[in-house]
Amino acid sequence: MPAPDLLAGFPLTLPWPVAWGDMDAFAHVNNVVYFRWFESARLAYFEAIGWTAAMAEGGVGPILARTSCAFRAPLTFPDTVTLAARAVDLGEDRFTMHYRVVSERLGVVAAEGEGRVISYDYRNARKAPLPPAIRAALIAFEGSGLGAGVSET
Amino acid sequence: MPAPDLLAGFPLTLPWPVAWGDMDAFAHVNNVVYFRWFESARLAYFEAIGWTAAMAEGGVGPILARTSCAFRAPLTFPDTVTLAARAVDLGEDRFTMHYRVVSERLGVVAAEGEGRVISYDYRNARKAPLPPAIRAALIAFEGSGLGAGVSET
Amino acid sequence: MPAPDLLAGFPLTLPWPVAWGDMDAFAHVNNVVYFRWFESARLAYFEAIGWTAAMAEGGVGPILARTSCAFRAPLTFPDTVTLAARAVDLGEDRFTMHYRVVSERLGVVAAEGEGRVISYDYRNARKAPLPPAIRAALIAFEGSGLGAGVSET
Amino acid sequence: MPAPDLLAGFPLTLPWPVAWGDMDAFAHVNNVVYFRWFESARLAYFEAIGWTAAMAEGGVGPILARTSCAFRAPLTFPDTVTLAARAVDLGEDRFTMHYRVVSERLGVVAAEGEGRVISYDYRNARKAPLPPAIRAALIAFEGSGLGAGVSET
Numbered sequence: 001m002p003a004p005d006l007l008a009g010f011p012l013t014l015p016w017p018v019a020w021g022d023m024d025a026f027a028h029v030n031n032v033v034y035f036r037w038f039e040s041a042r043l044a045y046f047e048a049i050g051w052t053a054a055m056a057e058g059g060v061g062p063i064l065a066r067t068s069c070a071f072r073a074p075l076t077f078p079d080t081v082t083l084a085a086r087a088v089d090l091g092e093d094r095f096t097m098h099y100r101v102v103s104e105r106l107g108v109v110a111a112e113g114e115g116r117v118i119s120y121d122y123r124n125a126r127k128a129p130l131p132p133a134i135r136a137a138l139i140a141f142e143g144s145g146l147g148a149g150v151s152e153t
Numbered sequence: 154m155p156a157p158d159l160l161a162g163f164p165l166t167l168p169w170p171v172a173w174g175d176m177d178a179f180a181h182v183n184n185v186v187y188f189r190w191f192e193s194a195r196l197a198y199f200e201a202i203g204w205t206a207a208m209a210e211g212g213v214g215p216i217l218a219r220t221s222c223a224f225r226a227p228l229t230f231p232d233t234v235t236l237a238a239r240a241v242d243l244g245e246d247r248f249t250m251h252y253r254v255v256s257e258r259l260g261v262v263a264a265e266g267e268g269r270v271i272s273y274d275y276r277n278a279r280k281a282p283l284p285p286a287i288r289a290a291l292i293a294f295e296g297s298g299l300g301a302g303v304s305e306t
Numbered sequence: 307m308p309a310p311d312l313l314a315g316f317p318l319t320l321p322w323p324v325a326w327g328d329m330d331a332f333a334h335v336n337n338v339v340y341f342r343w344f345e346s347a348r349l350a351y352f353e354a355i356g357w358t359a360a361m362a363e364g365g366v367g368p369i370l371a372r373t374s375c376a377f378r379a380p381l382t383f384p385d386t387v388t389l390a391a392r393a394v395d396l397g398e399d400r401f402t403m404h405y406r407v408v409s410e411r412l413g414v415v416a417a418e419g420e421g422r423v424i425s426y427d428y429r430n431a432r433k434a435p436l437p438p439a440i441r442a443a444l445i446a447f448e449g450s451g452l453g454a455g456v457s458e459t
Numbered sequence: 460m461p462a463p464d465l466l467a468g469f470p471l472t473l474p475w476p477v478a479w480g481d482m483d484a485f486a487h488v489n490n491v492v493y494f495r496w497f498e499s500a501r502l503a504y505f506e507a508i509g510w511t512a513a514m515a516e517g518g519v520g521p522i523l524a525r526t527s528c529a530f531r532a533p534l535t536f537p538d539t540v541t542l543a544a545r546a547v548d549l550g551e552d553r554f555t556m557h558y559r560v561v562s563e564r565l566g567v568v569a570a571e572g573e574g575r576v577i578s579y580d581y582r583n584a585r586k587a588p589l590p591p592a593i594r595a596a597l598i599a600f601e602g603s604g605l606g607a608g609v610s611e612t
């Protein structure tokens with residue numbers, strides 16, 4: 001397991017195996033794989049706060065508006081990474097996720113990223129406030145670590 | 154363009170660019186990419202015979218029951234492949250697709266494959282005969298090349 | 307964990323998380339993902355018998371000549387699958403791998419597959435007998451379960 | 460073809476087919492696909508300025524340090540996108556690429572992105588100035604459109 005301090009402040013952590021096929025012709029994990037990993041962390045976070053089930057019922061779900069990744073150290077097979085996610089800058093109809101990828105083999109942060117998540121009413125095709133139950137679950141899940149910009153509407 | 158005789162008998166051909174990211178750590182196009190290519194040829198075939206639109210209306214669509222690939226020559230970026238597909242062994246509720254991948258750069262067949270396609274009623278969750286209009290369109294699209302096993306039910 | 311009898315006879319088993327992004331527009335795990343999973347099981351098997359390290363030293367490594375998959379039950383996120391692999395039909399310069407994918411959530415075999423693996427001398431660009439140490443390690447790893455066609459050359 | 464003004468200022472443009480398998484369970488092109496497309500545009504750009512061949516000879520090649528994408532409009536199969544890339548902020552050992560994805564079917568910019576490219580000496584494992592011939596080829600390829608921050612070292 002990676003050093004706990006590399007994951008401090010992230011309420012969601014998820015171990016994930018590096019596949020041999022994640023590597024490209026440079027024999028390093030390809031850049032697009034990190035965004036698939038961010039997505040897996042994001043979806044695990046949504047499961048944790050109940051948004052997946054709530055979306056099926058109410059039709060209000062997440063849209064990814066923008067995302068980014070900074071690559072810190074190249075990864076190779078075999079390895080296991082820990083994917084980590086937390087929410088910051090919680091607004092009425094949006095928040096930002098911070099991601100971190102920690103390599104078990106290297107013992108370092110291999111990548112960090114961000115994603116802007118918008119709450120969207122799929123039935124009426126427009127932005128919508130975060131459902132109150134989801135908002136409350138997110139705040140509880142983050143505990144005292146929720147980043148700057150929280151507005152308790 | 155590849156030599157026409159390498160594509161003889163395939164009513165559906167589709168040029169497709171090889172991406173650098175299709176290569177793996179052995180610096181050849183990874184095996185899973187061929188199945189994505191087969192899928193692209195299959196979907197182009199379904200578009201050609203109108204099954205995509207018909208499925209949206211009637212709820213009877215294709216399921217892939219099994220698939221295989223024989224790799225003939227390794228591929229590298231940059232290249233453009235021609236994806237080819239045809240139907241054989243047409244049954245009441247199924248047919249088999251033959252696939253071929255031809256490399257423009259090498260001028261050879263890089264891979265051949267098969268896929269068993271089952272006609273499925275998604276609304277009632279069971280196999281269903283091919284819709285007659287789709288069956289007729291498939292036979293017309295294949296022309297005289299349709300393989301053995303055709304049963305004109 | 308899946309019922310052990312679904313994995314009986316497979317010396318290599320490997321748990322693997324289903325990613326949300328493994329699903330396609332039909333909201334099931336896409337067919338190409340199974341071949342990535344087979345590859346992960348295959349590479350884990352090669353690690354187990356020491357072929358990865360031996361290839362780096364001696365230049366004789368595996369090539370995948372053909373592969374296939376039969377889809378038994380559709381998979382969805384979230385789930386964890388167990389990937390299983392074993393070798394059969396061991397020849398002088400080749401063997402066949404059998405793969406199985408077992409769903410933890412469904413408790414069933416979701417897919418079965420095969421892959422023909424050829425031993426290849428990458429430095430001299432031709433088929434080559436399996437290195438004796440790898441052959442011995444494979445037979446020991448399989449134990450009494452090694453399938454028909456073994457020829458103890 | 461997309462409206463030319465959506466691609467103005469991009470010396471590299473590349474048509475690319477949307478695969479059915481690029482869509483995820485929301486039935487839109489998945490976010491990771493855009494980064495694969497950016498990579499394809501980036502590699503085509505490197506081919507255009509001769510960096511791929513030069514890297515094989517001299518050992519100095521590109522590393523992707525960070526990348527981002529802003530999603531403007533969801534995409535679906537079938538469609539063809541035009542991938543576009545240009546270089547800005549050319550430094551001694553780095554530059555930034557701007558990417559654009561234009562949908563033929565929608566006639567709009569579907570996504571925009573950036574990537575920070577570092578020139579790296581793979582043989583000595585450290586940053587290295589852009590090879591002069593590559594630097595000259597990049598400037599010539601961009602013509603008068605090269606963005607702010609160019610330092611003609």
